[in-house]
């Protein structure tokens with residue numbers, strides 16, 4: 001981010017790695033990111049942006065801390081779990097943060113599977129992937145880009161709609177991201193979750209995460225985790241809701257970081273014509289995969 005005399009901080013720009021758009025600062029640090037050394041006892045939380053990343057981070061952290069709320073308040077969530085491709089001065093990069101963190105580490109990434117640092121595949125680390133239906137993801141990403149100065153301006157909703165379908169957003173096409181990770185689960189230890197399932201029955205999905213992490217927490221703790229990780233609770237949790245992030249990075253007066261957290265908000269944004277266009281395009285892009293999504297619950 002460069003400073004501009006008239007506007008204060010300028011919007012970030014995007015660059016490209018192997019045809020995938022990513023923040024320029026990430027592209028400029030690509031060598032360090034690709035050389036990142038994963039460890040066998042790492043747990044990687046992976047998502048396409050706006051698919052329940054922070055939610056999953058808090059669930060995983062609560063399980064790791066055996067439901068101890070105070071321990072989960074030890075720092076803001078984006079500092080608890082290094083975001084491996086994050087590279088934005090003056091903060092240390094995600095790789096630097098991870099390298100100074102004691103094991104077992106919980107890490108975060110939005111990278112498509114083909115861009116993940118190779119050491120993850122060579123390790124026996126566990127990976128949790130969370131996928132969210134494309135329509136809600138698009139709407140959420142649009143509002144996020146309106147307020148986050150770490151990404152370019154999204155333009156109008158009509159423009160964004162086209163850009164999202166064409167994969168011209170940070171982290172590349174949603175379609176290839178979810179399909180790539182869906183395939184990856186056949187060759188690596190990956191728990192593949194769906195945002196819609198988590199909304200529908202959080203306890204069932206949290207139990208899956210717990211088992212995957214090799215933990216066995218009793219019913220009472222589980223119920224507490226379900227409560228603490230509800231959207232309403234998380235929205236009011238200053239360790240989660242980004243209230244400490246300066247306005248020059250996230251302007252929550254434009255749109256809050258914790259916005260709605262629901263399934264089906266796309267219906268409030270998509271016109272009938274857009275929906276038809278989207279569905280036709282979606283059918284082509286998702287042809288042949290066994291991966292299916294629910295656009296409403």
Ligand SMILES: *[C@@H]1O[C@H](CO)[C@@H](O)[C@H](O)[C@H]1NC(C)=O
Pocket residue numbers: 235236237238241242243252256257258
């Ligand atoms: C974050 O949580 C704090 C404490 O509950 C609250 O005062 C604040 O309004 C919340 N901020 C946002 C942006 O939701």
